[in-house]
Structures are given as C-alpha cells and as structure tokens.
Amino acid sequence: MICNEKMYALGAKRSVIRELFEYGKQRKAAVGEENVFDFSLGNPSVPPPKEVKEALLRLLDGENETALHGYTSAQGDKGVRETIAKNYEKAFGFAFDPDLMYMTCGAAASLTITLNAIVSSEKDEIVTFAPFFPEYRVFTEKAGAKLVAVPPAEGLDVNEEAFRLSLTENTRAVIINSPNNPSGVVYKEEKIRKVAEILKETSEKFGRPIYLISDEPYRALVFEGKPLCLPSFYRDTIVCYSYSKALSLPGERIGYIAVSPLAFEAKDLYLAICGAGRALGYVCAPSLFQYLVRECDTMTSDIEIYRANRDKLFGRLTEMGFSCAYPSGAFYLFMKAPSGDANEFSEEAKKFDILVVPSDSFGCEGYVRIAYCVSPDMIERSMPAFEKLAEKYFGKRK
C-alpha cells in the first residue's frame, strides 16, 4: 500500500458506533423501522429551537448575500465572538476575551486544533478520564502525543488518586468532558475543585503549567443542578464548545474554542491555535452558521424530552435489574453488562433488535452505551425487548 497506513487503518476500521449504526439501517430494512431499537448514535432527535429556522430565514433575507456567505476572519467574525463572550459572562460571571476565542467547525475541530496547538514532542502526554469519547485517542495520536486514560472511581466518577498518578512531567493537557459521553455522568463541583487543585499542585511540582481542555458539547444538557464554568476553577483552561447538541445542528459543524484570559501564555497559545487551524485546513467556520449562533447562542433544544427519556429508561432498566451510573446530563446511559462482557451483551441485545454500543473503545470494559436521543415512542416500544433481555440474565421477575 502506498498511502499512509495509519490513515488507511482509521478509514478502514469504522468506529464501533458507526458500524452498529450501519447494521441498524440494514436490519430496519429487513424487519421494519418500528421493530429495531437503535440506541447507537448520538444524533439529536429533538428538532432545533424554532428560533433557529427563523434566524436562518432572516439572515438569508438580509441585504448582502456576498457578505453573508463570504470569508470571515480566520478566527471567526468578531461580532459573533463578542456576542458569545457577553452571553457567557451573563450566564457564568466569567469574562472571556473575544480576541482569545476562535470559531470552529464543531467539537472535533475544536479538539484537533487545540491539541495540535499544544503538542510539540512525541513524548507529550494528554490525560483523560475513562470512560471517554473514543476519538480522543485518534485526535491525540494524530497530533503526535500519547493518550493516557485515568480509570474511573465508583459511579464512573473522577478517581482522584488515579488521576494524580497519571500526571507526569510529560503531561501537557488534561481533557475533561462533563456531562460525559458515554456515561451521562456530570462531575460535581467538589470534584472539579479537586481536579483543579491536583492540576495546580502538579503544574507547580513540574514547573510547567498543564492545560485543562474542557470539552463541553453537552454543557446545555444538564438535568440536575447547573453547568459549571471551568475557567473559574482552574486558571489554565481552554473551553471547547459545540452547538451540535445544544441546538440540534450536528451536521452543520459549528462551535468554538475559548482560551481563558487567565491562562499561562494565553496570547501565545491562542496564536498557536490560529496557526494549527490554518495548517489543518480550517479557513473559517461556516459563515451562515456563525451568524446563526450569534442569534441563538443562548437557546437550547427542548431538553425536557431528553429528561423524560432518561427518567423512563433509567427507571425501568434499573427496575428490571440492570445497573447504570446516574446520568444527570447529555443523552447517554452507561449500563453494566450483567455478564461483565460488553461485546457478548451487545450481541445478545442484538438478538432482540436492541442496538447498544459495547464500551471497550470508551476505555472502560464491561458496559454498553445507550444513546437515548430517540423518540419517546421508541423507548416505550423497546420495553418488552429489554424485559426479555433482562429475563435472560436475571431470570423471570416475580
């Protein structure tokens, strides 16, 4: 083979999630859409808030088409960045600097650009908390560093001791993701405070700051409590945001990076982010959707639908005997495979046309991820299938 073999391997081996999704499509064609319970993909099922369409139509009916669809500056339209900073300050009381914000093509771009800006040696390590989104490994390795996973504590929470041990003089950054994909767990304020404390101590110990990359595509999807402002806990924080889930626009690829103005060498890091964006081929984030988020930054799709799904699914599944960490956000349940073998359990579930993703690629063995961003109706219809699956493992209920 004369092309790049690593890239070939990444293209040839589809992610487990996509694999299952494709299987689901075939199965639906065979037995009927309504008989397959596809919980494989994190594709929002709730439509965007109605203001999204209104704003898009308004923008398209505005005067200057050439400007609307024209290049913005590489870091994104300044007015857009100013609006987002203002809204963030209103919500969290923390002031971002629009000149340290960079509009991106969504969360994946936010992460790859940030990692490529930070990583500078192949010895560099990026630490993250298991379970984690599998692409973290792909992005980190492509940026030239090694991903180090911290095993979770009870309840899929942050394991402080394991975290402390995972940090070395090669650690350049830590990726944290709360609400978490795949577990739906929201880390509590005390935990975040503890993470910040450990990072501060370790940075001092090694005489070199460790950046905290807060990957926040699910920030708007918190059911209990309020989302946290990580830059107010830890100085050297970079927020990576995406509107994909908050506004149900995952195909449109729009998000941002915000370097905390308090961060070590914030201005240099920001310029490295601009340079990495340029070198990876990101000329500017899609312009129409930049202007759209200026209008809709503070809105959220109707998360009550996700909450109701969560309540029903979590309630019924635990009643049946399954066990899950309590998911306070996002739209995922991370359920223990009763046998301890995630692949076996996922295969068994398939026999009842339930599609759930085995957890190995999430860095955490023995679970399956259930993406409940589906219609409430499908959840209801899936219950008898789950009952049968439970029976298989736990016997008939009295």
Added chain:
Amino acid sequence: MICNEKMYALGAKRSVIRELFEYGKQRKAAVGEENVFDFSLGNPSVPPPKEVKEALLRLLDGENETALHGYTSAQGDKGVRETIAKNYEKAFGFAFDPDLMYMTCGAAASLTITLNAIVSSEKDEIVTFAPFFPEYRVFTEKAGAKLVAVPPAEGLDVNEEAFRLSLTENTRAVIINSPNNPSGVVYKEEKIRKVAEILKETSEKFGRPIYLISDEPYRALVFEGKPLCLPSFYRDTIVCYSYSKALSLPGERIGYIAVSPLAFEAKDLYLAICGAGRALGYVCAPSLFQYLVRECDTMTSDIEIYRANRDKLFGRLTEMGFSCAYPSGAFYLFMKAPSGDANEFSEEAKKFDILVVPSDSFGCEGYVRIAYCVSPDMIERSMPAFEKLAEKYFGKRK
C-alpha cells in the same frame, strides 16, 4: 513558550495577503472606502446565482429539520455525491465513483485531507508549479512532507524540463492548479498532456505511482476555452474541488475530493482519505450546504463581470507599460514589478492606495498579484492611481 512553536509561528505571522487586507481596512477608515483600491483578497464580489438563495429557502422550508441539520455519513450524503458524479460525467464524459468521493469543508480541507492520506514518511516530497498558492507549503509541511516548487517557463507556463528534474524517488504527489492562483494562467491541453506523460514515465522509472492532485477551485472560472478533466489525461488523479468561487460561497466551506476510479489502489487511498478526515477532526461537511450543492452543482456566479474586469484591467495596465502573463481564468492578474522588486513595488503602490500582494510567498519573485474580484466601479476609479504609478516607473506617456 510551551505551546507548539511551529503552530505559533504560523498563527503569529499572518499571511502577507491577510496582512495587507487588514492594512486596507484601516486605511479605508482613514481616507474613505472609495479612495482605497484594495486588490488584496480573493473574496468573490459577484453574488451567488439566485438559485442558491432559492434552494436554501426551499431546503429550510422542507419537512425534516432534524435530518437537514443532522450528521451525514463522514464522506458526505450519498445522494449528494451521486448527483455531483452524474453532473461531472455529463460535463466531461468521465465517470467518477460516488463511493470514491468525499465531501469536504472547502478547498483547503480537500488538500490537507488528501496530503495527510498520502504522506507517510518525512522524506516524502510534494511537487508543485510556481507560482503557487502559499498555503500549499503550510499544508504539505504539516502533513509531514517537503514542498518542491518547479520554476515557471515563459508566460508563467509549466516548465517541462524543470518539472522532470524536480521529480525524485521521494515524490509522492504533484499539485497542479489551473486556472492558477496567483497568475490566472490556464494551462493548455498540450501542457497537461505533457505533464501526464512525464508523470507516467517517472512513475514507471521509480516503480511507484505518483499521484496528481488537481486543485480546482477556479475550474468554473475559465474565460477562454473549456475547463479540462484531468483524470482523463492521467490515471492516478485526485480532484480537489471547492464551490467557494464558482458559487461565491467562500465562507460556507463546501467542496469535495474525488479519487479517480482508475487510480492506483484507489479504494485504499480513499479509505486513507476517510481516515485522515477523521483524524483531522472533519466529522462531515456542513450538511445544509451539502444539500445546497446537490441543487446548484452545475451553476456558476455571473463570470461575465470577472471577464469584463479582466479585459479592462489587463488592457489598461499593459497599455500603461506594465506586463502580465495573459490570465484566461480565475480572477487574478500577476504583474511584473517594473523594478524587479515585488516588495518595493507593492510599497510604492500603497502610496497611491493601491493594494497588491507581493509575490515572494507565491514562490516566484518579482511580481504582484492583483485580485480583480472587485466592483467594476472600483477598477474604473483606480485607473488614475495606476497611471501615476506607471508614470513613476515608465515616465510620462506621450
């Protein structure tokens, strides 16, 4: 500095083009918009065809918002790829395979993804023809290879002998860009045939195919003759396309990669492209604009405006004594600096509030690039300033 220094340097040193553009903005604020003749940026001035807005409104008024803004498959919506392949076949008589096409966030993404899929060793070399778009160097080096520039022949044409000499056993790909940015030159069919012949011979000599990457953002902007179908001249061709200029949508970031079905290990290369897209953080091309190009793929903004600009500018400037290669496409004139010093000439032009980009970063010393994708009115208004500039170098005309 603890961030990546190369990325920092790329972010800190803005491209000369952007630098000049920012200067222009300040100068306009100081002396009035109408008194600055800004030819720095390749930002289309002609609005999109009216069908673009119509199609966007129709798509937004369609039924399923969740699908419209939802993830497509990573390589792009299949129906979109099929339509583009069908249109290409109708126009050029060459059949692409939709399963070897990959929708991208525009030309820069098409190139970075392709280069990252091909490059596999730091000894790898990518050859291109000077003058060339400066980001070729940035993209190539980030992908881990070395850019080799072939000096031009008379009239900024392909220099066959120099091309042959530039190819080594380390050459992995050749980037060709016709119509050319920055020269506006369109390479003639005989030249393309010759390039293909040299590539074929060299591939055979080294026992390993060299891919031809045809970077075609200006394909729709040809004033004399017809655009060519490069895959019909050379087997191992990859077409990198963008709708930015053809549909005047540069901010929206939409384009594609098409691997020729005849190319060596086409399927493997395509999978490496899918892998590279994934590793660089390109989840899918913006979905609304994917569906938009399905509707508008065969349309073009009104290029007669660019042609008229070209005629007037080329005619008048050569009359004044300046000399340019004849630009049959795109919207650039590449003009010789009368003193031979591009930077001196660009600075001199600034004194008359004419903003033109010095050519050094295009791999070709002693020229300036004039982007004439501006209003016809501005060209008319700039004439007295050009007259004064000419006088400075050539004396008063009789």
